[in-house]
Amino acid sequence: MKSWLLKIHLWLGLYFLIFLWLFSASGLLLNHHWDFAEFWTNRRQTTAQHALKPLNTQSDLDRANEVMRQLNLAGEVEWTASRPTDQRLDFRVARPGRNVEVKVDLTAMSASVQDVQLNGWGSLRALHTFNGVGANATRAERDWNLTKLWTFAMDALAAGLVALVVTSVLLAWERRDRRRGAVLAFAAGCLVCGFFVVGLGWL
Amino acid sequence: MTSVRLWTRDLHLYVGLFLSPFLLVFAVSTWVLNHPPAERKIPVPSPVESRTLTLADDAKVGSLAQARGILDQLQLTGEIDNVRHNTKAGRLVIPVSRPGELTTVEVDLKSSTATLSHQAEGMAAALVYLHKRPGPHLIQFRGNWIYMAIWGWLTDAVVYATVFVTATGLYLWWAYKSERTTGWVMLITGLLTVGGLVGAMVSA
Numbered sequence: 001m002k003s004w005l006l007k008i009h010l011w012l013g014l015y016f017l018i019f020l021w022l023f024s025a026s027g028l029l030l031n032h033h034w035d036f037a038e039f040w041t042n043r044r045q046t047t048a049q050h051a052l053k054p055l056n057t058q059s060d061l062d063r064a065n066e067v068m069r070q071l072n073l074a075g076e077v078e079w080t081a082s083r084p085t086d087q088r089l090d091f092r093v094a095r096p097g098r099n100v101e102v103k104v105d106l107t108a109m110s111a112s113v114q115d116v117q118l119n120g121w122g123s124l125r126a127l128h129t130f131n132g133v134g135a136n137a138t139r140a141e142r143d144w145n146l147t148k149l150w151t152f153a154m155d156a157l158a159a160g161l162v163a164l165v166v167t168s169v170l171l172a173w174e175r176r177d178r179r180r181g182a183v184l185a186f187a188a189g190c191l192v193c194g195f196f197v198v199g200l201g202w203l
Numbered sequence: 204m205t206s207v208r209l210w211t212r213d214l215h216l217y218v219g220l221f222l223s224p225f226l227l228v229f230a231v232s233t234w235v236l237n238h239p240p241a242e243r244k245i246p247v248p249s250p251v252e253s254r255t256l257t258l259a260d261d262a263k264v265g266s267l268a269q270a271r272g273i274l275d276q277l278q279l280t281g282e283i284d285n286v287r288h289n290t291k292a293g294r295l296v297i298p299v300s301r302p303g304e305l306t307t308v309e310v311d312l313k314s315s316t317a318t319l320s321h322q323a324e325g326m327a328a329a330l331v332y333l334h335k336r337p338g339p340h341l342i343q344f345r346g347n348w349i350y351m352a353i354w355g356w357l358t359d360a361v362v363y364a365t366v367f368v369t370a371t372g373l374y375l376w377w378a379y380k381s382e383r384t385t386g387w388v389m390l391i392t393g394l395l396t397v398g399g400l401v402g403a404m405v406s407a
Binding site for chain 1: 213216217218219220221222223224225226227228229230231233234236237239280301302303304326329330333337338339342350354355357358359362365366369372373376379382385386389390392393394396397398400401403404405407
C-alpha cells in the first residue's frame, strides 16, 4: 500500500512538475508589476481594413468562423460587446499572446482588424487565465479546440494537486516517527489557510 | 541514507503538508473558475441600511484615506476594492469586500449619509476571491486591508514553497533509483504535454 502511494505521489508530481512551475511563474507575474516583465508598452499593434467575400452562414459563431478563415485567424472567439445593429458583427479572437479585435460591416462586407501581439511575458500571464470563459465575455462558451484542451489540462492539474495532497497526507500518516510533526505542519497550514477562507468573514 | 537526504525528506514532508490546504484552495477555485454556472445566480442583497456620517474636511474627496475614514465610522472592515466619485451627483461608491462577501457603501456627500447593502456570495466565491487576489487590476487599491496584504505575501510564499517542494521532490526522486526510468517517462510526458499545448496555442 505504502509503496503504491509513494509511486502515485512520485509519478503525479513528476508529470505535473512543469505545469506547476508554469502556473507558479505566471501567478507571480500577475501579482507583481516587475519592470523586466513589462509587456503592454512593448506590444505590437497593427490596424488594417480587409474586404470580405459574402458569408454563407447564419449563426453569429459560424459567421465569425468564416470571417476568421478568410482573414487567416485562429483562436477563441470572444463576444465582448453586445451587437449594436444587425449589420455589424464585432468579436475578439483571443489566444495567449495575441488578441485580434474584428469589427465586420455586413453591408459593406469589410472588416476592421486590430491586431495586438504581446511579448513572451504577456503570453505567459495570459496562459494563467486563458480558459475561454472570461469575466467580461457576454456569451461565454468555448469554441476553439485548443481552449478546450488547455482548460482540460488546468482541470487535470487541479485534480492532480488534490491527489498529491491526499497521497502526501496518507504517506505522512504511515511514517510513525514523523507523525507528530506531520500532523502539526498540516494543522498549521489548515489553521492559517482556514483563517483566510472562513475566518475573515467573522471579523 | 545520507543526512542531506534525510533533511531533504523531512523538509519536503513538513513544507508540503503546510502547503497542502493552500494548494487545495487554488485547485478547487480553478475548477470553479473554469466551469462557471450557465446562469449566474444573482446574490440577494440584504435590506439597505442608512446611517449619518461626519465627513472630515481635510481628506481628499474620493481618496482611499477618506474611504477608510468612512468605513471606520461605520465600523465596517474589509478590502476597499475601489472608490468611485461621481462629482456631478456628489456621491461616493465604495465596494468593500471580504472572501465571499461584498458590502457596497454609497455616500451622499451633500447630506453626509451612507447607505449600505450587503451581499453574501458563498464559499465558492470566497475561494475564487482568494485565488484572484492580489491580481493585476486596480493595484493602487490592493492590500489596503491588513489581512489582504498578508494574503498577498502568503500567495508569494505559497509559490516559493511550491518551487521548494518540487525541487526537493526532484532530488528525492533521483535518489530513488528503482523509479528513475518511470520518473523520466512521467517528467518528459508532462513536458511534452505542456510544450505541445502552449506551442500549438501560441503559434496557431
